[in-house]
Amino acid sequence: MTTPPATNLTQRMRRLVSAELTEAALRLMAADGFDAVTIDQIAAAAGVSRRTFFRHYASKEDVVVRFLTDMGADITATLSARPAGEPPSVALRHALGVPLAACAGAHERARQVVGLILGTPALLARFLERQSQWQDDLAAALAERLGTEDGDLYPRMAAGMALTAFDTALHRWNDGGHDDPGVLADRAFAIIAPALDAVERTA
Amino acid sequence: MTTPPATNLTQRMRRLVSAELTEAALRLMAADGFDAVTIDQIAAAAGVSRRTFFRHYASKEDVVVRFLTDMGADITATLSARPAGEPPSVALRHALGVPLAACAGAHERARQVVGLILGTPALLARFLERQSQWQDDLAAALAERLGTEDGDLYPRMAAGMALTAFDTALHRWNDGGHDDPGVLADRAFAIIAPALDAVERTA
DNA sequence: GCGCTACTTGACACTCAGTGACAACTTGCG
DNA sequence: CGCAAGTTGTCACTGAGTGTCAAGTAGCGC
Known part of the structure; x- marks a missing residue:
């Protein structure tokens, strides 16, 4: 219901990057706290650029919420x-x-x-x-x-x-x-x- | 009740600057909206430096709330x-x-x-x-x-x-x-x- | 298979929020 | 008068968030 089936490969890749970002964010935040984690660290942990993070999530809060x-x-x-x-x-x-x-x-x-x-x-x-x-x-x-x-x-x-x-x-x-x-x-x-x-x- | 009497002149000056900042902030925000107003503009309108703003309020939201x-x-x-x-x-x-x-x-x-x-x-x-x-x-x-x-x-x-x-x-x-x-x-x-x-x- | 369009990405540059450090100044008090 | 405490301005810095452009790749018609 909350996850419509991805038809295109493009869309599946996009979802995969999003999932990678949230997982990296939650893992880092669970360890060091929300404020101590920078978006650069999240992006690096997910293997993408900082700019790409903001193409998936509007803010650091957004990736959690x-x-x-x-x-x-x-x-x-x-x-x-x-x-x-x-x-x-x-x-x-x-x-x-x-x-x-x-x-x-x-x-x-x-x-x-x-x-x-x-x-x-x-x-x-x-x-x-x-x-x-x-x-x-x-x-x-x-x-x-x-x-x-x-x-x-x-x-x-x-x-x-x-x-x-x-x-x-x-x-x-x-x-x-x-x-x-x-x-x-x-x-x-x-x-x-x-x-x-x-x-x-x-x- | 919410405003204990200011004894020192120092404290009175401090309250005065705070009041000046909130008034400037609310005036500018009422005109252009919260997001469009920068802290530099608020500080300038109140006649103080940007750094002084943050000595009175922790954030842009704080000055309103x-x-x-x-x-x-x-x-x-x-x-x-x-x-x-x-x-x-x-x-x-x-x-x-x-x-x-x-x-x-x-x-x-x-x-x-x-x-x-x-x-x-x-x-x-x-x-x-x-x-x-x-x-x-x-x-x-x-x-x-x-x-x-x-x-x-x-x-x-x-x-x-x-x-x-x-x-x-x-x-x-x-x-x-x-x-x-x-x-x-x-x-x-x-x-x-x-x-x-x-x-x-x-x- | 070829080429075109659409989408995503990375890199760069920029504005703005927020913080730390230091020197100059003023108040309060002895 | 002189010292401690508090406030202010300036400079410098990190980090969030955005706009722009060039490069690469999937989707699709020919």
Whole structure:
């Protein structure tokens, strides 16, 4: 879903270089920290020129955070695909299950990336900026689902609460907690459910 | 509160230069946009050298976002000062009332700064990073207030929900809405209240 | 197979952000 | 008056990010 099949050899080569760059970047950053690694080092480790790095990624943060963009589209698509009668709390839990499943899937790599992002101010800032985009998209999809009028604060609030639950689960999973991110998310969503599914919503 | 009285002349001069820099920065950015303004231009407009700019502010973003740091301390202090028996939704509403009041107070300037922040990706990222710090502090203060055990997700969730309400009110106030930020916040907090004040909290 | 177009790459040069070091100046205090 | 502390300007440097141009290679029609 996030990796459309590469038909051309040119496109496959391009993807290969991108993958080489992210792998080199993550390996170096895991060892020395985000700030200590220069783009020259990343490019050299991947066997390309510095200029080529910027043809694949817009910035040093981007090479770590890029995949979040595609994930945002998947999240919103998942929400839109949920049955119309489903309560918002359940639909949102399924939507945010997409990135959580990605964490639970690639355990070692995911923990490394999450730890790097949450532990680096510059990366955390970019991460939150992406989440802000997720919130806008989720709110739009929710408003579409529920047919709310424009002035209503509920869609954006619901999206924000769901992302708060996601964030809290992610933080807890990252520092110390050996729990599964899914069960942490379930606990977090149980807290916000009373607000998401308040009775007078349909009135 | 955010501006301790300057005793020394040296300190007063320093504050004056800082104020001159922020005013020059905001004036230039309001005209040409954040990215188009260089630090050389800001320093020149304030009548100081480029190096001096960096002795007052750590980065170009910092000159716009600095005041948020002091505000974070005020917010947490306000929360801690609320009566112990007060429900979390009310206490948090009062705490987040601090920055909202700052908006309602300096109308023209506040709208300018908020519009600049919400409309500039780099500034939005820094803004959200600061809010993430607010969330940590608020969660710690809440855990202290309620005497929750370490594994409990509630304090961080409650802080996140309150900040979601704050953010939503701020966004709505910024684009279009001529409402008072306070009443927007009241509407937003009414949505999250059922989750914040769930009955089995004290059990 | 030949040639043309499109795409990617490397190399060079440039602007701007941010930092370290040093000398000159001013304030605060004895 | 004289000294310690703090602020400022200048110079020099690293690193991020961008524009431009020439060279090389895949894709495709002839």
